[in-house]
Amino acid sequence: MDQTTDFRQVGQGRPISRRTLIVSAGLCLVLAALGFVLWWWFLRVPPLHYVTARVTRGDIQRSVTMTGALNPVVTAQVGSYVSGNIKSWSCDYNTPVKIGQRCALIDPLPFQVVVDQDEADVRTAIAQLAKDRAAVKNAAVIYEHDTKLIGQGIVSQETLDTDKATLDQDKAQVDLDIATLADKKAVLHAAQVNLAYTNIVSPVDGTVITRYIDVGQTVVSSLQSSTLFLIGKDMRRMQVDTNVSEADVGDVEPGQKATFTVQAFPNRTFVGKVRQIREGPITVQNVVTYDVVVDVPNDDLKLLPGMTADAHIITAERLNVLRVPLPAIRFNPEGYAAKARGQGGGADAHHGSGGTADAGVQAGGRAGPAAAPVGPSAAPFAPVRSSVGAAAAAVGAPGGPGAAGDADTQRGHVRAGRGAAHARIWLMRDGKVIPMQVRTGLDDGNLIEVSGDDLKEGDVVVVNAVRPNQPKPEPGEHPPGTNPNQRAGAGGGFRP
Numbered sequence: 001m002d003q004t005t006d007f008r009q010v011g012q013g014r015p016i017s018r019r020t021l022i023v024s025a026g027l028c029l030v031l032a033a034l035g036f037v038l039w040w041w042f043l044r045v046p047p048l049h050y051v052t053a054r055v056t057r058g059d060i061q062r063s064v065t066m067t068g069a070l071n072p073v074v075t076a077q078v079g080s081y082v083s084g085n086i087k088s089w090s091c092d093y094n095t096p097v098k099i100g101q102r103c104a105l106i107d108p109l110p111f112q113v114v115v116d117q118d119e120a121d122v123r124t125a126i127a128q129l130a131k132d133r134a135a136v137k138n139a140a141v142i143y144e145h146d147t148k149l150i151g152q153g154i155v156s157q158e159t160l161d162t163d164k165a166t167l168d169q170d171k172a173q174v175d176l177d178i179a180t181l182a183d184k185k186a187v188l189h190a191a192q193v194n195l196a197y198t199n200i201v202s203p204v205d206g207t208v209i210t211r212y213i214d215v216g217q218t219v220v221s222s223l224q225s226s227t228l229f230l231i232g233k234d235m236r237r238m239q240v241d242t243n244v245s246e247a248d249v250g251d252v253e254p255g256q257k258a259t260f261t262v263q264a265f266p267n268r269t270f271v272g273k274v275r276q277i278r279e280g281p282i283t284v285q286n287v288v289t290y291d292v293v294v295d296v297p298n299d300d301l302k303l304l305p306g307m308t309a310d311a312h313i314i315t316a317e318r319l320n321v322l323r324v325p326l327p328a329i330r331f332n333p334e335g336y337a338a339k340a341r342g343q344g345g346g347a348d349a350h351h352g353s354g355g356t357a358d359a360g361v362q363a364g365g366r367a368g369p370a371a372a373p374v375g376p377s378a379a380p381f382a383p384v385r386s387s388v389g390a391a392a393a394a395v396g397a398p399g400g401p402g403a404a405g406d407a408d409t410q411r412g413h414v415r416a417g418r419g420a421a422h423a424r425i426w427l428m429r430d431g432k433v434i435p436m437q438v439r440t441g442l443d444d445g446n447l448i449e450v451s452g453d454d455l456k457e458g459d460v461v462v463v464n465a466v467r468p469n470q471p472k473p474e475p476g477e478h479p480p481g482t483n484p485n486q487r488a489g490a491g492g493g494f495r496p
Contacts, residue, residue, distance in 0.1 A: 068242030
């Protein structure tokens with residue numbers, strides 16, 4: 001038997017060549033190598049990149065945002081008390097007017113006729129009164145004369161009684177004439193008032209905002225007078241009538257500063273002050289709002305009635321304080337919480353009083369399964385960004401393993417500022433990420449006030465950690481660490 005070219009399998013009579021054995025072994029090695037490469041490619045952990053921002057110093061304001069309409073502080077609707085045709089008008093749009101200035105004239109001829117008739121009635125009543133007074137004098141003389149003759153027996157008692165009755169009747173007629181004259185004078189005065197109302201005059205000093213009439217138009221005055229002009233009093237003082245929701249009205253008080261912009265001047269910010277919170281509720285589709293009136297100076301007369309104002313009422317303000325982006329106080333390195341639980345929740349895990357293992361984290365290192373990211377194969381850091389930009393990037397960064405915690409923790413930090421609270425931030429120092437315990441204060445939805453013994457302006461704070469090849473969230477999805485139930489706040493950030 002030729003043993004170099006032919007072998008027989010034990011128990012079977014088939015020959016197996018050496019070449020077949022070599023090919024089979026090589027194929028097994030190739031498949032094993034390919035499987036290892038695929039395992040390494042799909043299961044490897046990409047390095048972390050840290051999104052950072054600077055600790056800045058400046059002002060923080062919390063505000064209530066709403067829209068409103070500009071109106072003059074006092075508006076006068078000039079109407080007509082009488083009916084008639086408009087004969088002329090002299091006050092057009094934007095016309096400055098004074099108190100008592102005539103703006104329009106209703107045809108006075110029909111009212112003048114009535115005045116003339118009433119004046120004639122008054123003169124008739126005056127003449128009748130004079131006639132009856134003369135009759136009283138005559139009756140008094142006759143009665144006095146007959147009183148002297150009755151003693152001589154020349155005049156009877158019946159004649160004397162008749163004289164007395166005539167005198168009393170004449171006196172009563174005079175009293176009636178006096179009352180009739182007063183009535184005629186009152187009617188005449190009413191006619192004169194109606195005649196005067198044909199002159200439509202301005203009741204205030206101001207500017208004509210709207211003119212509703214034209215020459216020849218018939219004005220009908222019934223139960224409600226017709227509006228002919230709308231006049232704004234003192235257009236140098238305006239007010240913004242805003243609708244504040246019942247959830248925010250509790251933070252608004254008279255005297256608070258307010259700022260707003262209008263579409264006509266988008267690059268200019270106008271400043272006002274809250275004057276009044278009107279207690280009458282405004283309910284539209286079960287949504288309750290309240291009218292908050294903001295006084296605004298308008299010395300240059302740029303603001304016009306009816307403009308829409310995007311207003312912000314400043315309810316709280318902190319000046320010249322240290323600030324960090326809001327996501328910075330919610331960030332924890334990957335694996336930090338798991339390691340803290342494994343250690344039984346010691347002081348280092350909860351208060352950030354740093355030991356080397358817990359406090360020092362190699363910047364940009366690859367994350368281990370239960371420890372802060374360390375290792376020599378560290379990826380390069382993300383560049384340091386401005387605070388607002390870093391905050392926005394942190395909120396929208398896909399899949400940050402050190403993103404925010406649960407919704408209750410977020411709510412507590414967002415509402416910070418009503419009272420001092422404690423939080424932990426992570427600083428980038430000497431290539432390591434170290435924790436620092438800070439006190440938090442007021443936030444505006446983007447930035448939050450912080451203070452600490454070793455914290456200073458310019459420190460680099462970590463706001464998020466992302467992996468370069470991590471897939472971006474699809475539209476409608478939410479990045480890890482953000483709460484889908486959050487809604488946009490007044491400052492452009494998120495609040496529960």
